[in-house]
Amino acid sequence: MDMLGQLLPFVFLIAIMYFIIIRPQQQQAKQHKEMLANLAKGDKVVTNGGLIVVIYKVEEAFFSVKMNDDVIVKIVKDAVARKYEDEA
Structure with missing residues (x-):
């Protein structure tokens, strides 16, 4: 009993x-x-580095994102912190 106490x-x-x-x-x-799984082309997201980018293409392990009209880069899905619309 003492040990239980x-x-x-x-x-x-x-x-x-x-x-x-x-x-x-x-x-x-x-x-x-779930948020990462539901992201689609055209969604604005904030990366862990603080960049606000638009998803251009959804791939298996990466997102191709547009930083501006001329620059498209690939980022890993884990680099996305949140959707940008969630802050409004």
């Missing part, structure tokens, strides 16, 4: 950490993955 606070702390830290991070990662 000593372990109960640790179990309680682990449960709190799960619901405050781990679970929200998992939900955020799931939402980000």
Whole structure:
């Protein structure tokens, strides 16, 4: 019984950490993955580097994005932080 009393606070702390830290991070990662899967040509996105670009072509592991009318570059899908319209 004494051992159970000593372990109960640790179990309680682990449960709190799960619901405050781990679970929200998992939900955020799931939402980000769904957002990446739903991106299409013409969507404006913000990259992790802070660039606002327009998706020109969706590929398997990359996006071809237009930086301006003359420049089209490829970026990895993980470099997309969020959709630009989400900030408005």
